[in-house]
Amino acid sequence: MNPFKSVGRWVEDRTGLAATLKPLLKHPVPPNTGWAYVFGSATLTLFIVQVITGVALATAYVPSTESAYTSLQYITHTAALGSMLRGMHYWGASLMVIFVGLHMIRVFLTGAFKFPREMNWLTGVVLLGLTLAMGFSGQLLRWDQNAVWSVVVGAEQAGRTPWIGGAIARFIIGGNTVGAATLSRFFAVHVFLVPGLIFAFIGAHLFLVIRNGISEPPQRGRPVDPKTYRAWYNDMLKRVGRPFWPDAAWRDAVVVLGLIVMLLLLAILRGPPELGKPPDPSIIEAHPRPDWYLLWYFAILALLPHGTESYFIILAPLVIGVSLFLVPLIANRGERSPARRPWAVGSVLVIVTLIGVLTLAGEREPWSPQYNTQPLSAQQIGADSGPVYAGALLFNTKGCQACHAIAGQGGVRGPDLSNVGARLNEQELTWRILNGGYNMPAYGSILTPDELHKLVVFLQSRSADAGE
Ligand code: HEC
Missing domain, CATH: 1.20.810.10 (Cytochrome Bc1 Complex; Chain C)
Structure with a gap:
């Protein structure tokens, strides 16, 4: 006698598995x-x-x-x-x-x-x-x-x-x-x-x-x-x-x-x-x-x-x-x-x-940039005239601040730039602003060379080492 068949018959007799499943499969x-x-x-x-x-x-x-x-x-x-x-x-x-x-x-x-x-x-x-x-x-x-x-x-x-x-x-x-x-x-x-x-x-x-x-x-x-x-x-x-x-x-x-x-x-x-x-x-x-x-x-x-x-x-x-x-x-x-x-x-x-x-x-754009941030105060900038000051104003008017915070002020879509001067040098800053990034627009065609220069000078001044 086939042992598989007899085990199968035993299981079927004790459980009724096939008798239950077959009608389910065959139901019209x-x-x-x-x-x-x-x-x-x-x-x-x-x-x-x-x-x-x-x-x-x-x-x-x-x-x-x-x-x-x-x-x-x-x-x-x-x-x-x-x-x-x-x-x-x-x-x-x-x-x-x-x-x-x-x-x-x-x-x-x-x-x-x-x-x-x-x-x-x-x-x-x-x-x-x-x-x-x-x-x-x-x-x-x-x-x-x-x-x-x-x-x-x-x-x-x-x-x-x-x-x-x-x-x-x-x-x-x-x-x-x-x-x-x-x-x-x-x-x-x-x-x-x-x-x-x-x-x-x-x-x-x-x-x-x-x-x-x-x-x-x-x-x-x-x-x-x-x-x-x-x-x-x-x-x-x-x-x-x-x-x-x-x-x-x-x-x-x-x-x-x-x-x-x-x-x-x-x-x-x-x-x-x-x-x-x-x-x-x-x-x-x-x-x-x-x-x-x-x-x-x-x-x-x-x-x-x-x-x-x-x-x-x-x-x-x-x-x-x-x-x-x-x-x-x-x-x-x-x-x-x-x-x-x-x-x-x-x-x-x-x-x-x-x-x-x-x-x-x-x-x-899940958490959109904040377009209504206040420009930094002269005190926060550390100057009230000159290229650093002009750069700080551009930072606000050109929309950078919508995505970047400095001294706790600004959007959070991009990285905080409070200390960016210690992190990036002049070339790196220029390159980044001109070319943008994954979530940052390229500003190459938007800024005049003079504006770009002022922005970079301003960002370079943002560093704890530069003496705030
Ligand atoms: C739409 C949001 C947005 C705007 C507007 C924006 N950025 Fe950015 N930025 C980012 C993001 C996001 C990054 C992170 C890098 C990436 O996404 O490639 C970044 C990176 C940077 C970095 C490099 C920071 C680091 O630590 O490596 C600098 C510098 C920078 N941005 C400066 C600026 C300046 C200056 C402006 C204005 C001219 C500006 N950004 C406008 C979103 C923005």
Whole structure:
């Protein structure tokens, strides 16, 4: 007798595994579901990849303020497969956000959230929120300048919420300052709390998909009527239903394999994002920015008129969340076809465009230069006439001060120049001003040689050694 077969039979007899799974695989689904229906299983795949790579990363990551940064350096540069695991985890997160979005758009456009699948949508909205929470909490775990200051910015913004701001800020950072408690808190949230919730909600979500059946591709002029839909759906499945495996699921399998190959390629060819500098509370990061999929939200906060963002930071997620929750409650019947729902199509276009534009804006100029700084006083300049004085005035009128602070006065987009005379000589200063830099415009064609000379003389005077 074949020993494998008898072990298999024993396991099947004691567990009923195949007897349970087979009907799930073979259950009838509507015909012609097509490629638009693969985004859900793609998202699930990416989540599983995140769990596997995340657990692997956790074996070497040390969630303490002293060691987090060095342990990530170790993972990235020394540990076997470390760079690849970090890369997969990073790109997996990005792809997961994209596929959650695509899945949601597909479900919305095809009206699949309508009766009887309202709860499918509602559990999905929760999963969207949890996915973004994973992204935000994960970024802090890098514990570099950028990560730490992103959270500081987030907490500071939240802190300005009327009435409850202080409590929210303290809740986010686990105390009054960002430190050990913050990191422990984000680690627990990222590794235990949110993944646990995601598992629970994916379970509910999938149970509902099986229970209510996969929605059939919408057809013009066939509205959903809760009174008749279920009977019609079951009858349709009996007549023309196809077994889930392989008729529909082969596409899922192709996409799952494709995604895994793509992730491996991204992780090997592009690798994980470079870590920023280790965090130093005495250096204010000029423009902290979150990973790209949260950039649009930071961009809104940066673009809003001063003062209004306090309300926005808490109201916006509330409004977005409540609107998403209301979708299936107020529109659970009627036409499903996008051809008959111009408002639905229009709102998707508007929202996607808006997020795209805001993301670009955030990419370019998250913490814009300050154009209204006061010129330095004669006392701060150390002269009230001559080229040094003239250079100091140019420093303000030519917009340098919008990005550079001197003696604590000016923008923070570029480095502080209070002591630049000790750091750079005349040639280096001239070269920098003429050519600009990564985030600095080139002034070669803007300044006259005389103005350039005065600016350089002024900057050379800015040094502790030069006797202030
Ligand atoms: C839009 C913002 C912005 C403006 C305006 C700007 N800078 Fe800069 N500057 C930067 C940034 C950012 C850097 C850092 C280097 C880089 O990004 O390449 C920098 C670097 C420098 C440096 C080198 C500092 C160092 O420590 O290495 C000097 C000097 C300098 N800027 C002078 C000026 C002067 C003079 C002006 C006005 C004529 C000016 N900058 C206008 C953003 C700006």
